[in-house]
Amino acid sequence: MSFTQIITVDGADDGTLHTLLAKWDAEQAGVAPGYRGSRVLSDDAHGRHIIEVDFSSEEEAQRNNDRAATREWAEQLHQVITGQPVYTDLREVCSTYER
Numbered sequence: 106m107s108f109t110q111i112i113t114v115d116g117a118d119d120g121t122l123h124t125l126l127a128k129w130d131a132e133q134a135g136v137a138p139g140y141r142g143s144r145v146l147s148d149d150a151h152g153r154h155i156i157e158v159d160f161s162s163e164e165e166a167q168r169n170n171d172r173a174a175t176r177e178w179a180e181q182l183h184q185v186i187t188g189q190p191v192y193t194d195l196r197e198v199c200s201t202y203e204r
Contacts, residue, residue, distance in 0.1 A: 106197040107141065108163040112156040116187030119147060122154055125185065129178050137172070139165020163196060 114122075122145045133140060139161035146155040160166040169175055182190065 106200075108139075108160045108166050109195045109197065110158045110160070110166055111193040111195060112158070112182070113153060113191040113193070114156065114182065114186040114188075115153045117154055117185045119145070119154075121185045122156065125178070125181060126156065133174060137175070138168040140169060163194070166194070 126143055126145055130143065134142075141159040141161060143156065143158040146157065148155065158166075160169065
């Protein structure tokens with residue numbers, strides 16, 4: 106089963122987050138340990154976004170978190186949001202998505 110990291114942020118616009126995530130994916134897919142993909146969801150009613158990042162396992166996600174490239178990306182994220190991001194780690198229990 107996979108592992109998902111959720112990052113909830115306020116104050117960023119759709120285009121900026123899309124650019125930031127697309128750059129990460131282009132540079133880190135196949136490099137970042139266990140990285141399977143990501144998506145951004147917009148909560149327009151509350152002015153926030155949910156960034157969902159999937160990994161093959163919790164251990165791989167932790168290895169990714171410890172990398173310099175990940176810390177640099179987090180710094181770039183901090184520059185385009187207001188306040189502090191909220192991080193949530195979730196392990197998959199089951200899924201109906203086609204794999």
